[in-house]
Amino acid sequence: MPLSQIIVPLDVATETDAIALIDKLPEVTxxxxxxxxxxxxGAKxxxxxxxxxxxxxxxxKLHDIPNTVAGASRAAARYGVDLLTIHSTCGREALKLAHKAIQQGAQESGVAPTRLIAITVLTSLSSRQLAFDLKIPLxxxxxxLQMALMAQExxxxxxxxxxxxxxxxxxxxGxxxxxxxxxxxxTWAETGDQKRSMTPAQAIALGADYLVIGRPITAAADPKAAWQRICDEIAQA
Incomplete structure (x- = not known):
């Protein structure tokens, strides 16, 4: 897996903290x-x-009525971002309108269209929570799978x-x-609030296109060393 397929979250509260983290990890693309x-x-x-x-x-993780998510998607596309998330539970109409709006926003700004991807089930949710808290019988x-298929359709x-x-x-x-x-x-990191986690090597072997790896890197005493350790682990997979 090319290292460009590892996505590192800027899970900080301020622009100053974000820039500091970006500067610490120049290899992250x-x-x-x-x-x-x-x-x-904001967009800064x-x-x-x-x-x-x-x-x-x-x-x-856009989640609203169709007209609202379409407007938000169109606006986000104008920034030229590469990926944007929307909750599949918005429903089929909202997903279709948001995808169409992405194309419009990109065309208006002369940028490549953002790839819109759907949230299926939050990784902080367990099977028990899905059944007992959200009352979803599946x-x-x-x-x-049903959420992913609806998004694809x-x-x-x-x-x-x-x-x-x-x-x-x-x-x-497909x-x-x-x-x-x-x-x-x-393997050496805590799972935190992630209920359904795997190691980078396992996720790659199963066919993941991108891995989002946050706290093991960003919360480490030495983020650069943690990044390199993960890169080495993936290279050896």
């Missing part, structure tokens, strides 16, 4: 900007990353899933359907 940082800094941090010729995963792998380029669902989704959706996997933890 793909960064994730999530809700906290985007709400704190996206602009900073693009000026440094980095790829950007704008992980906003088994978690089956539910994740709506024109989306891929989905976010835990490594545990990768093999099934690749088999059903090799060109992009799968982004959070919940990836090297």
């Amino acid at each position: 793909f960064w994730k900007v999530g809700l906290e940082l985007f709400v704190s800094t 941090v996206v602009k900073i990353l693009k000026e440094r010729q980095k790829q950007v995963f704008l992980d906003l 088994e978690l792998p089956e539910y994740a 709506s024109g989306l380029e891929g989905a976010v899933c835990s490594p545990q669902e990768v093999a099934q989704l690749k088999d059903s959706c 090799k060109d359907f992009l799968l982004v996997c959070p919940g990836v933890r090297p």
Whole structure:
């Protein structure tokens, strides 16, 4: 797996902290900007990353009525981000309108279209929580598959899933359907709030296209050393 397929989250609260982390890890080419940082800094941090010729995963997990997610998707596409997330539970109409809006926003700004990918099931959720808290009667792998298939049928380029669902989704959706996997933890790291995690080597072997690896790197005493350790672990897989 090329190291450009490892996405590192900028899970910090301020622009200053974000720049400090980017400076510590110049080898990282793909960064994730999530809700906290985007709400704190707006599009400014996206602009900073693009000026440094980095790829950007704008992980906003859009979830609203069709017209609203379409408008938000169109606006996000104008930033030239590479990936954008939307919850599959918005429904088929919202997914279709958001995907169409992405193309419009990119065309208006003269940038390459953002790839819109669907959240299937948050990796912080367990099978028990899906059944007892959310009252969803399907088994978690089956539910994740149904969400991914609906996204694909709506024109989306891929989905976010835990490594545990990768093999099934690749088999059903095809090799060109992009799968982004959070919940990836090297053997020496704590799993934290990730309920369905795997090691980088395991996720790659199953067919993951991108790995999102955060706290094992960003919360390490030496982020650069942690990044290199993970790169070495993947290279040996």
